[in-house]
Amino acid sequence: MRYKIALDKLAKKNPKITLRHLDRKTILIEGNSTSFAFLGNLLLAHAEASDCGDQFSPDGAGSKLFSKESTLGVYLHRLPCNEHELKGPKKK
């Protein structure tokens, strides 16, 4: 709950995050100090959230958080979870 309060305060400062591929194996996360404080509190708030999943996308939910240079979104999924089976690259 404390992180959610910090998150709401930081959201009023209009944080902008760039999320895109830097190269084939690296994701670039770019922004100013407000953006990184927002991102950090977003992860901490998710640790305490009632829902196991949350999604933000440059062209969907939470789009105002992303800069125009963003080409990737993010899906937060806290484990353990028995409700969702997420598709993605297979784990090695």
Ligand SMILES: [Zn+2]
């Ligand atoms: Zn889940």
